[in-house]
Amino acid sequence: MRLASLRACCCFVEALENATDRAKFQDLLPAMLQTLGGALQGNDESSAQEALGMFVDLAGSDPRFVRKHLSHIVDAMMTIAEHDDLEDGTRHLATEFLVTLCEARDRAPGMMRKLPNFVPRLFNCLTSFLLDVEDDASW
Secondary structure, three states: OHHHHHHHHHHHHHHOOOHHHHHOOHHHHHHHHHHHHHHHHOOOHHHHHHHHHHHHHHHHHOHHHHHHHHHHHHHHHHHHHHOOOOOHHHHHHHHHHHHHHHHOOOOOOOOOOOOOOHHHHHHHHHHHHHHOOOOOOOO
């Protein structure tokens, strides 16, 4: 039920053509993020991955939509990406969300640069992913 609500919110926001209209719904983000948190707390990583995919799509379509709650959502995604006990797919989707916001600098210039310690924290997270690569003897 919560995933369906999250999907409906994301689809609704993405369907709005005017950025001013989308901005009116930015206060939905904390509730949308609670859906992700609830799935993770309930150890339902498949639902969490589905929710993360929706967040990635939302960030790709309108990165400015998350601007009002940027520090909160980035901190949540970094926490997921850094959490070693979660599945790799979950961690990678959280990282994809962050990278999607970084790549959107033409539509939301300077948004990510304003976050303190974001770049070193993301760099450390990405570097830890490189350390988790398993060696393949045949390669």
